Amino acid sequence: MTRYVLRRLLQTVPVLFGVSLLAFAIMHVVPGDPVRLIAGPDAPESVVMRVRAELGLERPLYIQYLSFLSRALQGDLGRSLRSRSPVAGEILSRFPATLELTTVSMILAVLVGIPLGLVAAVRRSSWLDYVATGASLSSLSMPIFWVAIVAIWLFMPRACRPSVWWSSTRSPMPSFPWSPWSGSSTGSSWAARW
Numbered sequence: 191m192t193r194y195v196l197r198r199l200l201q202t203v204p205v206l207f208g209v210s211l212l213a214f215a216i217m218h219v220v221p222g223d224p225v226r227l228i229a230g231p232d233a234p235e236s237v238v239m240r241v242r243a244e245l246g247l248e249r250p251l252y253i254q255y256l257s258f259l260s261r262a263l264q265g266d267l268g269r270s271l272r273s274r275s276p277v278a279g280e281i282l283s284r285f286p287a288t289l290e291l292t293t294v295s296m297i298l299a300v301l302v303g304i305p306l307g308l309v310a311a312v313r314r315s316s317w318l319d320y321v322a323t324g325a326s327l328s329s330l331s332m333p334i335f336w337v338a339i340v341a342i343w344l345f346m347p348r349a350c351r352p353s354v355w356w357s358s359t360r361s362p363m364p365s366f367p368w369s370p371w372s373g374s375s376t377g378s379s380w381a382a383r384w
Contacts, residue, residue, distance in 0.1 A: 214255050
């Protein structure tokens with residue numbers, strides 16, 4: 191068992207190296223210049239060159255990659271172009287919410303998946319088996335972004351729902367009688383329903 195774990199850990203090294211190389215390459219292949227984003231579109235060329243030198247973008251690509259890799263191994267993931275704060279700090283600030291969502295989803299998956307699997311195994315070739323198998327296959331087939339939108343629509347409290355979906359005159363979302371916010375969606379503003 192120990193050899194298996196060590197072998198798997200050693201196999202992660204080339205994978206992590208490949209991911210870092212791919213991430214670095216993507217940042218240099220995508221259109222646009224991060225220096226222009228930082229300095230501004232109307233910045234004089236002297237400012238652009240100074241920012242490029244501060245970021246080390248005038249150096250050859252392999253030296254930039256080695257610098258990126260050595261800093262990443264030390265936990266320095268650089269600074270965000272948008273907020274100018276350290277990327278590692280931004281990731282850590284969002285980690286509790288990610289951990290909470292992951293924990294809840296794993297608990298729900300276990301609470302739903304194990305009983306469905308047991309029913310499918312005990313009642314083999316019965317209608318219960320077909321329903322359990324169909325439910326598990328349909329849940330695996332649905333795009334995760336769509337499941338997230340439906341879950342927000344069904345389970346999020348009314349006051350916390352994103353207003354992206356609602357127009358000022360009527361909701362493009364269908365109204366179902368079992369929905370927590372059901373009601374006529376024609377002719378009424380979203381604010382009146384709240």
